[in-house]
Amino acid sequence: EPAASLDPENCRLLEENLGMLERQGLALAVATHDVDFAWRWAERVLVFREGVLEADRPPEALFSDEPQLERCGLARPLMFRAGRAAGLSPLPRTIEAFEQAVSRGGTGDHTGRMKG
Numbered sequence: 001e002p003a004a005s006l007d008p009e010n011c012r013l014l015e016e017n018l019g020m021l022e023r024q025g026l027a028l029a030v031a032t033h034d035v036d037f038a039w040r041w042a043e044r045v046l047v048f049r050e051g052v053l054e055a056d057r058p059p060e061a062l063f064s065d066e067p068q069l070e071r072c073g074l075a076r077p078l079m080f081r082a083g084r085a086a087g088l089s090p091l092p093r094t095i096e097a098f099e100q101a102v103s104r105g106g107t108g109d110h111t112g113r114m115k116g
Helices: 008-023 035-041 059-064 066-072 078-085 095-103
Strands: 045-049 052-057
Touching (some): 035 078, 045 059, 045 066, 052 066, 059 078, 078 095
Antiparallel strands (some): 045 052
């Protein structure tokens, strides 16, 4: 849990550092229970349930699968929910991307992925 117990400023710094490492070409594996963090960062999400791999999917596929979310006790990330409610495509990964997409009428690529 890299962001556990971090204040917002240190969470921002953590994500900046992760972005720097990713831009350097490093593959990153992060263990977290924070679905919002996973939504912002992950290209793939692995979900373990009772010690067994339950899912290995791209974030949008995982968070679109209501039965799997229920089985695993997961909620949808806030930006996923907000983007769907606003009818945006692609779904935004950050609040900044959400604001940009809404201000432009929800067209184009405004995912705002935190990655490099």
